[in-house]
Amino acid sequence: MSRTFWRASLKKKLKPLTENNPGFRLAILGIGNELWGDDGAGNQAARRIQRSIHQAEAVLVIDAGPSPEVYSGVLRRFRPDFVLLIDTVRAAGAPGRISWVEFSDLEGVSALTHGMPLTVLGQFLTSELGVKLGLLGIEGESFELGGSLSLPVRRAVNTVAKELPKIIFG
Numbered sequence: 001m002s003r004t005f006w007r008a009s010l011k012k013k014l015k016p017l018t019e020n021n022p023g024f025r026l027a028i029l030g031i032g033n034e035l036w037g038d039d040g041a042g043n044q045a046a047r048r049i050q051r052s053i054h055q056a057e058a059v060l061v062i063d064a065g066p067s068p069e070v071y072s073g074v075l076r077r078f079r080p081d082f083v084l085l086i087d088t089v090r091a092a093g094a095p096g097r098i099s100w101v102e103f104s105d106l107e108g109v110s111a112l113t114h115g116m117p118l119t120v121l122g123q124f125l126t127s128e129l130g131v132k133l134g135l136l137g138i139e140g141e142s143f144e145l146g147g148s149l150s151l152p153v154r155r156a157v158n159t160v161a162k163e164l165p166k167i168i169f170g
Contacts, residue, residue, distance in 0.1 A: 005099075005100065006098045006099060006100040006136060007163060007167060009100035010084075010100055010134070010136070010164075010167055011167055013082075013100075013132075013134055014026075014082065014167070014168070017081055017082055017132065021081070023058075024058060024081050024082075025058050025059075025060070025078060025079060025080045025081050025082075026058065026059045026060070026080060026081070026082050026083075026084065026168065027059075027060045027061075027062070027075055027078055027080035027082070027083045027084070027131075028046060028049060028059065028060070028061045028062070028083075028084045028086065028164070029042075029046070029062050029064045029068050029071065029083060029084070029085050029086065030042035030043045030044070030045050030046025030047070030049075030061070030062065030063045030064060030086045030087075031043070031064050031065075031066070031068050031085055031086065031087040031118075032065070032066065032087060032088055033065065033066040035145060035146065036143050036144070036145060036147070037140070037142040037143050037144050037145075037146075037147030037148060037149065037150065038088050038095075038138075038140035038141055038142050038143055038147075038149055038150055038153045039088045039140060039143055040088075040149060041086070041087075041088045041138040041140065041149060041153050041156065041157050042064075042085070042086040042087040042088060042138070043063045043064075043065065044149065044157050045086045045136075045138075045157045045160045045161055045164075046061050046062060046063040046064070046086060047063050048157065048158075048161035049061050049160075049161050049164055049165065050063070052161065052165050053165050053168070053169075056168075056169075059168060060074075060075075060078045060080065062074065068085070068121055069121060069124070072124070072125075072128065072129075075125070075129060075131075076128070076129060079129075080129070080131055081131060081132065082131060082132045082133070082134070083125055083129075083131045083132070083133050083134075084133075084134055084135075084136065085118065085121075085122075085133070085134070085135045085136070086135075086136045086138070086160065087118065087135060087136075087137060087138070088137070088138050088139075088140040088153070089101075089135075089137035089138065089139060089140070090139070090140065091137060091139060093139040094139060094152070095139055095140065095141030095150060095152040095153060096138065096139060096141070096150075096151075096152025096153050096155055096156040097138070097139040097156070098136060098137070098138055098139075098156050098159065098160060099136070099137045099138075099139070100134065100135075100136060100137075101134065101135040101136075101137050102134060103122050103126065103132075103133040103134060103135070118135065136160060136164075138153055138156045138157065138160070139153075139156075140153060141153060
């Protein structure tokens with residue numbers, strides 16, 4: 001799999017939703033627990049993306065911490081068409097590898113340190129909000145209590161934070 005596969009997959013997923021739909025709304029949820037090293041990748045990516053697209057009315061970016069389900073009311077009020085989750089995963093890839101995961105494929109992906117499995121969160125969001133859903137998974141390396149992001153994961157967060165606004169806004 002090429003390193004650009006996640007970019008192409010996300011573009012392909014968003015294109016039919018955004019074409020001829022000027023009211024398209026995207027929510028991005030960074031998920032994770034920064035107390036556990038690389039598990040904070042989704043949180044850090046969300047905060048970096050927030051800073052780069054802070055005035056976009058059609059895009060909501062949330063650093064959801066380890067409990068993204070608490071933001072269901074915020075999402076309901078925002079009424080997104082698509083929810084993009086960003087989270088650290090264990091998918092037997094190289095540390096820092098960024099993967100695009102379709103909601104239907106979440107069953108085989110292990111997310112870390114969350115009270116609610118991503119599959120349950122995804123089912124809730126799709127049934128309650130009627131949204132489409134996808135995941136950018138960042139393969140973690142170090143999960144020590146009190147640790148910081150490992151170098152490969154930090155690089156992946158930088159890549160996601162830099163490339164995602166380009167994909168969204170063209």
